[in-house]
Amino acid sequence: MTRPISTRIGIVAAVLLLSVSASAQQTKGKPKDESGVRWDEGSIRFGDSVRIDPRVRVQADMLLWTSEEPIEDRFSWGSRRIGVNGELFNRVQFQVERAFQDDDDDDSPWRDVYADVRINRAFQVRGGRFKLPFSLERNTSRDELDFIQRATAVRAISPSRDTGVMVHGRVVKRMVEYEAGVFQHADGFDLTGDPNSWSALGSTLAGRVLVAPIRDKRDGPTRDLHFGVALVRNTMPEGLNSRVGRLFDDDRFSERMNVNGQRTRLGAEGLWRGHRATIKGELLQLTDERLGQAIIGGDLSDLVQRGAYLTGLVRVFGEPGRRGQALDVAVRFDRFTLGSENDTDEAFTNPRADHIAPLAKNTWTFGGNWQVHRWVRVQGNLLRETLVDSLDVRDINTEPRWTAVMRFQFSL
Amino acid sequence: MFRSLLRRLVIGLILQSAAATSLQAQTTDDLFNDSAVQTLEIAIHSRDWDTLRANFTSNDFYPADVTWNGLRVRNVGIRSRGLGSRSGVKPGLEVNFAHYSSRGQFLGMHALVLDNLTTDPSMIRERVAFAFYRRLGIPAPREVHANLYVNGDYAGVYVIVEPVDTVFLQRWLNENSGALYEFHWLTPYFATFLGENLDLYVPLFEPRTQQTRSTFDLFDPIRELFRTINTTSADSFRDAVGARLDLESTLRLIAAEAFMAEWDGILGYAGLNNFYLYRPANAGPARILPWDADHTFQAADYPLLAGAFENVLMRRMLEDPVLRARYFQLVLEAVNSASSGNWLVDEVTRDYQQIRDSVIADPFKPYTNEEFDAAFAELLTFARTRSAFVTSQVQQNR
Numbered sequence: 189m190t191r192p193i194s195t196r197i198g199i200v201a202a203v204l205l206l207s208v209s210a211s212a213q214q215t216k217g218k219p220k221d222e223s224g225v226r227w228d229e230g231s232i233r234f235g236d237s238v239r240i241d242p243r244v245r246v247q248a249d250m251l252l253w254t255s256e257e258p259i260e261d262r263f264s265w266g267s268r269r270i271g272v273n274g275e276l277f278n279r280v281q282f283q284v285e286r287a288f289q290d291d292d293d294d295d296s297p298w299r300d301v302y303a304d305v306r307i308n309r310a311f312q313v314r315g316g317r318f319k320l321p322f323s324l325e326r327n328t329s330r331d332e333l334d335f336i337q338r339a340t341a342v343r344a345i346s347p348s349r350d351t352g353v354m355v356h357g358r359v360v361k362r363m364v365e366y367e368a369g370v371f372q373h374a375d376g377f378d379l380t381g382d383p384n385s386w387s388a389l390g391s392t393l394a395g396r397v398l399v400a401p402i403r404d405k406r407d408g409p410t411r412d413l414h415f416g417v418a419l420v421r422n423t424m425p426e427g428l429n430s431r432v433g434r435l436f437d438d439d440r441f442s443e444r445m446n447v448n449g450q451r452t453r454l455g456a457e458g459l460w461r462g463h464r465a466t467i468k469g470e471l472l473q474l475t476d477e478r479l480g481q482a483i484i485g486g487d488l489s490d491l492v493q494r495g496a497y498l499t500g501l502v503r504v505f506g507e508p509g510r511r512g513q514a515l516d517v518a519v520r521f522d523r524f525t526l527g528s529e530n531d532t533d534e535a536f537t538n539p540r541a542d543h544i545a546p547l548a549k550n551t552w553t554f555g556g557n558w559q560v561h562r563w564v565r566v567q568g569n570l571l572r573e574t575l576v577d578s579l580d581v582r583d584i585n586t587e588p589r590w591t592a593v594m595r596f597q598f599s600l
Numbered sequence: 601m602f603r604s605l606l607r608r609l610v611i612g613l614i615l616q617s618a619a620a621t622s623l624q625a626q627t628t629d630d631l632f633n634d635s636a637v638q639t640l641e642i643a644i645h646s647r648d649w650d651t652l653r654a655n656f657t658s659n660d661f662y663p664a665d666v667t668w669n670g671l672r673v674r675n676v677g678i679r680s681r682g683l684g685s686r687s688g689v690k691p692g693l694e695v696n697f698a699h700y701s702s703r704g705q706f707l708g709m710h711a712l713v714l715d716n717l718t719t720d721p722s723m724i725r726e727r728v729a730f731a732f733y734r735r736l737g738i739p740a741p742r743e744v745h746a747n748l749y750v751n752g753d754y755a756g757v758y759v760i761v762e763p764v765d766t767v768f769l770q771r772w773l774n775e776n777s778g779a780l781y782e783f784h785w786l787t788p789y790f791a792t793f794l795g796e797n798l799d800l801y802v803p804l805f806e807p808r809t810q811q812t813r814s815t816f817d818l819f820d821p822i823r824e825l826f827r828t829i830n831t832t833s834a835d836s837f838r839d840a841v842g843a844r845l846d847l848e849s850t851l852r853l854i855a856a857e858a859f860m861a862e863w864d865g866i867l868g869y870a871g872l873n874n875f876y877l878y879r880p881a882n883a884g885p886a887r888i889l890p891w892d893a894d895h896t897f898q899a900a901d902y903p904l905l906a907g908a909f910e911n912v913l914m915r916r917m918l919e920d921p922v923l924r925a926r927y928f929q930l931v932l933e934a935v936n937s938a939s940s941g942n943w944l945v946d947e948v949t950r951d952y953q954q955i956r957d958s959v960i961a962d963p964f965k966p967y968t969n970e971e972f973d974a975a976f977a978e979l980l981t982f983a984r985t986r987s988a989f990v991t992s993q994v995q996q997n998r
Contacts, residue, residue: 326966426647483665536675538663538700540645546703581701
């Protein structure tokens with residue numbers, strides 16, 4: 189009989205915790221620098237072996253102007269979360285976070301709930317519920333994003349959080365960082381025990397490798413430089429289960445397509461950070477097999493969704509990091525396309541079309557981020573979203589949509 | 601041998617060319633050729649067909665291929681349709697050729713309706729009624745019966761209905777750039793003035809063209825039409841309402857409905873129902889176009905003026921001596937048209953005989969074969985006796 193993957197994860201996490209606890213017991217004889225309970229810059233510390241950071245995040249958004257219909261709801265909550273994270277015995281990092289709002293396409297109010305055990309720098313194990321190792325922007329916390337919303341392709345293509353186990357670490361003099369994990373679900377579908385599931389270990393396998401020749405330098409023209417690639421694979425059950433693209437206001441601009449078979453995500457990312465400027469970007473692709481999905485029963489060509497963005501950011505004043513006051517201005521161009529591997533026949537928009545009529549969305553986002561205080565940030569974004577129906581077969585508005593929005597954020 | 605090959609090649613080319621010419625030459629007149637039951641085939645993913653039937657109350661579209669007379673249209677959209685006629689056993693269907701591509705069309709049409717005939721045991725009422733409207737010069741959809749096959753299996757006998765859309769408007773009215781509205785029955789409504797709030801008219805009159813225009817542009821003319829119908833003095837009623845509504849065609853339509861004992865139309869038992877309203881682009885008077893006539897031929901002695909006095913428009917038209925005289929004149933024209941050459945009796949008989957084999961083979965119809973035959977007998981009685989009854993009613997009321 190096969191145990192559910194959540195049980196397996198629990199067992200692995202318990203064993204790791206026990207081993208680390210034992211390891212900590214062995215170091216008891218060492219002298220301590222600090223003792224007792226104290227408050228240290230937002231952290232609660234118990235001696236020097238336990239640190240707990242309470243986490244609170246409140247984001248309030250105000251829609252200033254839009255070129256579309258009259259504004260009905262000008263105010264909305266961007267995100268409201270509480271949680272804790274911290275470190276135990278210098279070995280185990282943990283995070284527990286709960287959202288009071290469906291702000292991240294997640295099916296659970298629990299966001300990150302995991303423990304991360306460090307055996308050594310080259311080998312760490314994380315178990316619980318957390319983000320899959322795919323996409324630089326998806327793996328950036330919402331309160332540290334350069335813009336109010338992630339790029340269209342990141343929202344559409346990157347996977348949500350899931351329950352799983354992941355090994356990760358840094359090797360080759362910390363130049364190479366790797367992450368590899370197995371996760372319970374296939375984009376929200378629990379296929380545990382499904383004989384058609386691609387993986388016997390779980391529904392989704394994910395891996396990411398980053399090469400960082402320069403990291404955390406304190407001077408010089410380049411402070412950080414990294415490149416990376418990522419791969420996520422899982423089996424999708426038959427149905428209208430494709431990913432969809434959304435506009436800023438969360439309205440869908442592409443419909444769900446019938447898929448069945450392997451879902452493969454590929455990602456490439458790059459980041460350069462200088463003294464006052466940052467440039468970063470990603471290329472993302474998601475392909476879905478559509479086995480047996482033709483109207484008359486045969487296979488359809490793969491559904492292909494691609495996207496990319498390039499962000500440029502300049503720090504107008506303030507020091508790097510988030511300690512004090514700072515002002516950034518940033519611009520991002522992102523493009524997302526929907527189509528199929530077959531692009532030769534007559535194109536249609538239906539969920540069983542072999543040649544899916546291509547649809548693209550181009551978005552320019554201009555933004556400013558004012559770090560008022562360590563815990564308070566104000567963001568302003570101006571977006572220009574344009575849908576491109578190159579074959580002119582859709583009844584959609586292809587005029588640019590403009591949106592101006594502000595966000596007020598408290599983040600402890 | 602070479603000569604034999606050459607002969608085959610030439611014959612093949614001639615046949616291929618003839619077939620291609622035949623396919624190209626087909627028009628909507630061929631599709632709606634009612635001299636025989638047509639055959640329509642739908643290919644749809646079995647999972648989608650099961651979902652459509654299970655969720656028959658939903659308007660979700662599913663992709664399908666449709667074949668008629670050798671012509672195959674790929675990637676059309678089909679959905680369950682109807683109000684009281686909705687069925688998961690024998691779904692009424694809308695076939696939309698442009699749903700998945702704005703370039704999609706079939707014989708120049710953007711859509712077709714496949715009426716499942718579940719509310720009419722005779723299965724011919726609407727076809728006969730629409731043929732009668734057209735005989736009287738009233739713009740009405742063409743209809744033809746069809747044997748429908750879904751994924752190769754017989755799905756029953758349906759009626760193919762021409763939709764009231766821009767193609768229909770162009771064919772009948774020679775222009776289609778105005779505003780077309782489909783009336784939706786929500787509560788009994790007898791053409792009263794609902795008030796100044798345009799939102800009161802929005803759920804009743806669904807725009808089928810010019811949907812992107814503002815609420816004011818679309819619904820102010822509707823509000824003013826009903827204000828005029830209800831508030832204009834008797835002296836100026838004919839001119840004032842006539843500027844907003846084509847009274848001649850409206851009277852003709854109501855006269856035809858009255859003759860056919862339509863109890864769910866303009867003078868319906870529960871208020872206005874089953875029509876489209878079209879406002880031409882030149883700001884001329886609007887026209888009422890009939891739709892969904894499967895409740896016609898209620899009874900041979902159905903009163904000629906049933907519902908006439910509850911409906912404000914009809915009551916006020918009958919109060920105008922000129923319009924009243926014209927109405928009874930048009931009713932008698934309808935009587936003559938139905939009786940001339942025994943048209944109504946022949947039409948009912950011909951349609952019944954044409955579809956009988958298909959109906960008997962239909963495993964999904966909600967009626968027995970005996971109920972089908974009995975409904976035909978009632979219709980035949982209606983066709984034979986209605987003219988005399990209506991004539992006597994005209995003499996009593998004019």
